[in-house]
Amino acid sequence: MLNFTVDDERCVRCGKCAKDCIAEIIEQKDKELPSIRSEQEENCLQCQHCLAVCPAGAISILGHNPGDSLELKAGSLPPPSQVATLIRGRRSIRHYRDENVDPWLLKNLLATVANAPTGVNRRELTFTVIDDKAAMGRFRDKALNELRQAIKDGKVTESAGYLLEAVPAWFECKQDIVFRGAPHMLIVSAPLDSPCPQEDIVIALAYFELIAQSSGLGTVWCGLVKWLLEILPELKPVLGLPVDHKYYCMLFGVPAIHFARTVQRDDAAVVKRVTL
Numbered sequence: 001m002l003n004f005t006v007d008d009e010r011c012v013r014c015g016k017c018a019k020d021c022i023a024e025i026i027e028q029k030d031k032e033l034p035s036i037r038s039e040q041e042e043n044c045l046q047c048q049h050c051l052a053v054c055p056a057g058a059i060s061i062l063g064h065n066p067g068d069s070l071e072l073k074a075g076s077l078p079p080p081s082q083v084a085t086l087i088r089g090r091r092s093i094r095h096y097r098d099e100n101v102d103p104w105l106l107k108n109l110l111a112t113v114a115n116a117p118t119g120v121n122r123r124e125l126t127f128t129v130i131d132d133k134a135a136m137g138r139f140r141d142k143a144l145n146e147l148r149q150a151i152k153d154g155k156v157t158e159s160a161g162y163l164l165e166a167v168p169a170w171f172e173c174k175q176d177i178v179f180r181g182a183p184h185m186l187i188v189s190a191p192l193d194s195p196c197p198q199e200d201i202v203i204a205l206a207y208f209e210l211i212a213q214s215s216g217l218g219t220v221w222c223g224l225v226k227w228l229l230e231i232l233p234e235l236k237p238v239l240g241l242p243v244d245h246k247y248y249c250m251l252f253g254v255p256a257i258h259f260a261r262t263v264q265r266d267d268a269a270v271v272k273r274v275t276l
Contacts, residue, residue, distance in 0.1 A: 002041045003063050004050075006033045010058035017050040017059055026050060034059070045121045086214055088262040093218025094180045096253035100133050101184060101217060109211055116207040119195035125204055126189045128239055133183035133253075139238065140179050144170050146232050156231060163227060178224045182251035185225065189245035197246045205250050218255030225249040 017034050018026040025040040036044070050059050057066040070076070078086075110127055118125065130136045148167045150156045156164065162177075169175040179185070188204045190197035209219045226249050229235055241247060 002036060002044055002046075002061055004036045004041075005060045006035070007056075007058040007060075008033060010056045011054075012056050012058075014055065016053045016055065020049050020053045022047060022049065046123075047121045085262070086210055089259070090210065090213055091218075091259050092220040093253075093255045093257065094220055095256040096180070096182050096218060096251075097256045098133065098181075099183065099254055101131070101253060103131065105215060105217075106131055106184075109208065109215065112211055113204055113208045116200075116204045118190075118200040118203075122194050122200075124191050124194050125200055126242060126245065127204075128187040128189065128241055128247075130185045130239075136179070136183055136185060139185075140176065142238065143228060143232070143235055144178070146235065147228065150232060160227075160231060163224065163231065166224075178228060179222075180220060180251055182220070183253040184251070185222075186250045186252060187239065187241060187247050188250075189242055189247035191242070192244055192246060201246060201248050205248060208250065208252075212252055216254070217252055218257075219250055219252040222249045222251050225251070 011033055013028070013031045013033075015028050015034075018028045023040075023043045023045050025036050025043050026034050027037065028034040034050075046062060048061060048064065051061050051064060051066050051069065054066065060066060106129070110129065113127075114125075116125075130139060144166065147156070147163065148171065151164065151167060158164070166178045169177045186205070186208060188201045188208075190200045194200060205221065209221075212219050226247070229239075229241070229247075229249075236243065
């Protein structure tokens, strides 16, 4: 049940909910209240556009009260200059303080990132997070010990490249070139049968990276951890990572380094102007 309800006293009959309904299942005739026929409910994408677009806050759906939504008005969003500074100032962080991120902050960040878009609004992402530095340390030790044993047993070939250096770096020099001493790790995964699982994963991690850095945290996309999990798939159940999911990894924590300014690479991408 969608629990699609319209407050008769609030509704101004503007028709915006029907016009913006992606599935085109909201009906409104003349000055009647908007409605969804029961046989059409299964076609709802649950995007909540109707709740969000209603200027009077008259529409509730899926048990959500419009009064519980954040109001979007002039000044609610950061100006382009601040967003530009965030994007230009984003850096990959590979040095972290040996401390946990505040649990309330992390819970809020993950709840916010759950709002990231997914293909056809499927919303099937799983956030697998190590939110305690002690647990992260135990996983790091287990992973690198198993990598060392796999190398001894000849199960890891030269194609592993940089990962082969991780074992002597850690056990001989105490240099963590895989996990970078990060106190936390986030793995975003999506089912293989999602419309666009890889894109959904990347979008969610990009959202997390930006809001994390705006909250004073540091992040780094970590292909080495994914590579390690592919070489040692027995580590996936340790993390509770769904076996039928695509995934990618991000390390994060309180940075132990501060960047004083942005870099200058506005010309880093090729821009092709299309004229028809």
